[in-house]
Amino acid sequence: xxxxxxxxxxxxxxxxxxxxxxxxxxxxxxxxxxxxxxxxxxxxxxxxxxxxxxxxxxxxxxxxxxxxxxxxxxxxxxxxxxxxxxxxxxxxxxxxxxxxxxxxxxxxxxxxxxxxxxxxxxxxxxxxxxxxxxxxxxxxxxxxxxxxxxxxxxxxxxxxxxxxxxxxxxxxxxxxxxxxxxxxxxxxxxxxxxxxxxxxxxxxxxxxxxxxxxxxxxxxxx
Amino acid sequence: xxxxxxxxxxxxxxxxxxxxxxxxxxxxxxxxxxxxxxxxxxxxxxxxxxxxxxxxxxxxxxxxxxxxxxxxxxxxxxxxxxxxxxxxxxxxxxxxxxxxxxxxxxxxxxxxxxxxxxxxxxxxxxxxxxxxxxxxxxxxxxxxxxxxxxxxxxxxxxxxxxxxxxxxxxxxxxxxxxxxxxxxxxxxxxxxxxxxxxxxxxxxxxxxxxxxxxxxxxxxxxxxxxxxxxxxxxxxxxxxxxxxxxxxxxxxxxxxxxxxxxxxxxxxxxxxxxxxxxxxxxxxxxxxxxxxxxxxxxxxxxxxxxxx
Ligand code: SF4
Ligand code: SF4
Numbered sequence: 001x002x003x004x005x006x007x008x009x010x011x012x013x014x015x016x017x018x019x020x021x022x023x024x025x026x027x028x029x030x031x032x033x034x035x036x037x038x039x040x041x042x043x044x045x046x047x048x049x050x051x052x053x054x055x056x057x058x059x060x061x062x063x064x065x066x067x068x069x070x071x072x073x074x075x076x077x078x079x080x081x082x083x084x085x086x087x088x089x090x091x092x093x094x095x096x097x098x099x100x101x102x103x104x105x106x107x108x109x110x111x112x113x114x115x116x117x118x119x120x121x122x123x124x125x126x127x128x129x130x131x132x133x134x135x136x137x138x139x140x141x142x143x144x145x146x147x148x149x150x151x152x153x154x155x156x157x158x159x160x161x162x163x164x165x166x167x168x169x170x171x172x173x174x175x176x177x178x179x180x181x182x183x184x185x186x187x188x189x190x191x192x193x194x195x196x197x198x199x200x201x202x203x204x205x206x207x208x209x210x211x212x213x214x215x216x217x218x219x220x221x222x
Numbered sequence: 223x224x225x226x227x228x229x230x231x232x233x234x235x236x237x238x239x240x241x242x243x244x245x246x247x248x249x250x251x252x253x254x255x256x257x258x259x260x261x262x263x264x265x266x267x268x269x270x271x272x273x274x275x276x277x278x279x280x281x282x283x284x285x286x287x288x289x290x291x292x293x294x295x296x297x298x299x300x301x302x303x304x305x306x307x308x309x310x311x312x313x314x315x316x317x318x319x320x321x322x323x324x325x326x327x328x329x330x331x332x333x334x335x336x337x338x339x340x341x342x343x344x345x346x347x348x349x350x351x352x353x354x355x356x357x358x359x360x361x362x363x364x365x366x367x368x369x370x371x372x373x374x375x376x377x378x379x380x381x382x383x384x385x386x387x388x389x390x391x392x393x394x395x396x397x398x399x400x401x402x403x404x405x406x407x408x409x410x411x412x413x414x415x416x417x418x419x420x421x422x423x424x425x426x427x428x429x430x431x432x433x434x435x436x437x438x439x440x441x442x443x444x445x446x447x448x449x450x451x452x453x454x455x456x457x458x459x460x461x462x463x464x465x466x467x468x469x470x471x472x473x474x475x476x477x478x479x480x481x482x483x484x485x486x487x488x489x490x491x492x493x494x495x496x497x498x499x500x501x502x503x504x505x506x507x508x509x510x511x512x513x514x515x516x517x518x519x520x521x522x523x524x525x526x527x528x529x530x
C-alpha cells in the first residue's frame with residue numbers, strides 16, 4: 001500500500017488559513033489502513049480545525065466526506081455538491097488522491113494534509129516500512145524476495161557495501177541492511193549461487209528516470 | 223601494460239608497493255594537496271585523491287589528481303557512485319585519461335547522510351562493481367556502457383576497495399571475486415587492525431585463487447590518539463582488537479605508539495601471501511607517512527621505467 005503520514009497540525013492549519021469554507025476529503029484505501037486519512041482521521045481533522053479557528057476567533061465551516069478511492073475519477077462524482085460549496089478542499093488522500101481531486105475540481109483550491117511516504121506495509125502494529133521503490137523492472141527473483149533497490153540505502157545490486165554491520169545498515173542503526181537480509185535468506189534456501197554473477201547496470205528508464213509513466217491496457221479500454 | 227603507469231609497472235615487476243591517501247581541501251586552494259604530494263612523492267608509489275570523502279564537499283578528485291601529477295607524483299583518482307551517473311562518470315574518466323591520469327579507484331561512496339549536505343539527492347545509478355565493469359569495457363572493448371564504440375579508449379589501471387571486516391563476513395571474499403570478475407586490477411582494503419580476521423579473509427581469497435588475479439594492497443591507518451582509535455572502532459565495518467586499544471590507552475606518547483602499531487602491522491601484512499603492497503590512510507596526518515614508510519623498511523622506493 002501507499003503509506004502516508006499527516007503533516008503537523010500547524011502546517012495543515014496554515015494551508016487552509018485564508019479560507020472559511022473547507023471540505024476535508026478522506027480516502028477509504030491505503031491511507032485508511034495506515035491510519036493517516038480514513039474516515040476517522042478526517043473527523044479528527046475537522047474537529048481540530050474548528051477548534052483551532054474558533055480559538056483564533058475566525059470560525060470556519062468544515063464539511064467532511066470520505067470516498068472509497070480518491071485515485072479514480074468516478075468515485076469523486078458524489079463530492080461535486082460539497083466541493084462546489086467549499087473554498088478549499090483539504091485532501092487526506094495520498095499525493096495521487098490530491099491530484100485527482102485537483103483535476104476534477106478545476107475551480108477549487110486543493111491542498112494536501114498528508115505527506116506521502118512510500119510503498120510499503122505493516123511490519124508490526126504501528127510500524128510501516130518501505131518495501132518497493134517502484135522501479136518498473138522487478139528483480140526480486142534475483143534477490144530472494146528482498147528489494148535491493150529501495151531497502152538498500154545505496155540501491156546496490158551486487159552485494160553489500162563496506163558499512164554493513166551487525167545486520168544493520170551503516171546509515172541508521174534501526175534500519176536492517178538489505179544485503180544481510182538477502183544473504184541470510186538465500187543461504188537458508190541454499191541459493192547463494194545467485195549472488196555470484198555480476199549484475200549489469202539497471203535500466204532505470206523504466207523507473208521515474210524515464211519520465212512520468214503510464215500503463216495502458218488495451219483490453220481494459222472502453 | 224594496461225595503462226602504463228608507475229603503480230602498474232611496479233606491481234608487474236613484483237615490487238611490494240606503497241600508496242597513501244590525500245584528502246582534498248574544503249576550499250579552492252591547491253596548496254595543501256601540492257605540498258602533501260611533494261612531501262610524499264619519494265616515499266610512496268602513488269597517491270589516492272579522495273572523492274568528496276564522507277560526503278563532505280571538497281575540491282574534486284579530478285583536479286586533485288592533476289595537482290598530484292603536477293608535483294611529479296602518480297595519482298589514484300577515486301570515483302564514487304554517490305554523486306554521478308554513468309554519463310558523468312564516463313565523461314570524467316575520458317577527461318582524466320586525456321590528462322594523463324592512470325589509476326582510478328572505484329567506490330560505492332559514503333551515504334550523503336554522513337556529510338555536510340544530508341538533504342542532497344544521491345545517484346547510485348551504478349554500484350562499485352558495475353563501475354569497475356564499465357571502466358573495463360571502456361578500456362578493453364573501447365565501448366561506452368551503452369555499447370557504442372569510441373575511437374580513443376581511456377587507458378586506466380582499475381582499482382577497487384574491499385572491506386574484509388564488514389558483514390556478512392562470509393560474503394566478503396565472494397564480493398572480492400565479483401570485483402575481480404568485473405575487471406579490478408588492484409584492491410585497496412579497509413584499514414586493518416585485526417590481523418586474525420584479515421588472515422581468515424586472505425585464506426578465503428587464496429582458496430579462490432583471487433590473489434593471483436588481482437593485486438591486493440592492505441590498508442593501514444595510523445592512529446594519533448586513543449580517542450581517535452576508539453572512535454574508529456565504532457565506525458561500521460571497522461574491527462580493532464581490544465589489545466591495541468589498551469596499548470594506545472596506556473601509551474605515554476600516543477602518537478609514537480600509533481606509529482609503532484602501524485609499522486608493526488605493515489611488517490606483519492607484508493608476510494601475508496597475496497598481499498602485494500600497503501595503502502597508508504593518514505588523512506589529516508599526511509606528514510607522518512614518510513616516517514612510517516621508513517620505519518617499515520620500505521625505503522628507498524623503486525624507480526619505474528615508464529614508457530615515454
Ligand atoms: S525491484 Fe523494483 S519493482 Fe521490485 S520491489 Fe524493488 S523497486 Fe519494487
Ligand atoms: S549497509 Fe547494507 S543496506 Fe546499507 S547501504 Fe550498505 S549494503 Fe545497503
